[in-house]
Amino acid sequence: MLERLIDSSPYVGIFAALCLGSLGAPIPEEIPVVTAGLLARQEVVRWWLALPLCIVGVLSGDIALYWVGRHWGEHVLELRLVRHVLDPARREKLTAAYRKNGLIIVFAARHVMGLRAAAFLTAGVARIPFWKFLAVDGAAIGYGVPLNFSLAYLFADRVHELLANVYRIDRWIAVLAVVAAAGWIGVFVWRRSRRMLG
Numbered sequence: 001m002l003e004r005l006i007d008s009s010p011y012v013g014i015f016a017a018l019c020l021g022s023l024g025a026p027i028p029e030e031i032p033v034v035t036a037g038l039l040a041r042q043e044v045v046r047w048w049l050a051l052p053l054c055i056v057g058v059l060s061g062d063i064a065l066y067w068v069g070r071h072w073g074e075h076v077l078e079l080r081l082v083r084h085v086l087d088p089a090r091r092e093k094l095t096a097a098y099r100k101n102g103l104i105i106v107f108a109a110r111h112v113m114g115l116r117a118a119a120f121l122t123a124g125v126a127r128i129p130f131w132k133f134l135a136v137d138g139a140a141i142g143y144g145v146p147l148n149f150s151l152a153y154l155f156a157d158r159v160h161e162l163l164a165n166v167y168r169i170d171r172w173i174a175v176l177a178v179v180a181a182a183g184w185i186g187v188f189v190w191r192r193s194r195r196m197l198g
Contacts, residue, residue: 006035010045015057022061024117029058030148037152047153055145062120062137069124098126103136110140 006013014036021027040047109119
């Protein structure tokens with residue numbers, strides 16, 4: 001259905017695919033972005049319209065998830081099934097950890113398909129300030145989407161190989177972000193324990 005939509009109205013189809021993917025539908029956001037780059041190379045769409053459209057499509061889905069988490073996340077957490085798995089004490093610990101390191105989680109999750117939706121919802125539930133969420137998510141989108149779009153545009157004849165490398169690079173960025181976060185937390189805990197002992 002999305003393929004037909006992209007064929008009949010490329011701009012609307014790309015935007016719809018990106019919004020659905022950002023909201024958790026099983027559409028990797030890299031696919032519509034790369035498709036937009038390829039269509040721009042074939043002059044089906046204008047690159048100067050398609051690239052900003054990709055950025056807005058990705059960002060709007062992320063913002064929607066954040067606000068759903070912020071406004072209705074607590075109701076979801078009060079469901080009996082969820083409370084059984086995530087009791088109030090555990091929930092408080094998780095929320096505190098997310099408030100402390102949530103921005104790092106948001107940045108890392110942007111590069112891991114399947115974790116994005118949950119991370120952005122949780123950012124809303126943990127009430128991370130919207131401007132901080134937007135700044136971190138915008139920074140991650142600001143280099144990731146133009147990079148994928150540009151690579152597809154420049155290397156249209158090698159797109160399958162390109163997609164494999166994009167996934168590999170995204171995974172390494174996520175791993176490095178998690179390692180950096182763990183290192184920062186380790187140093188913080190070590191310094192705090194030294195202060196308490198000293």
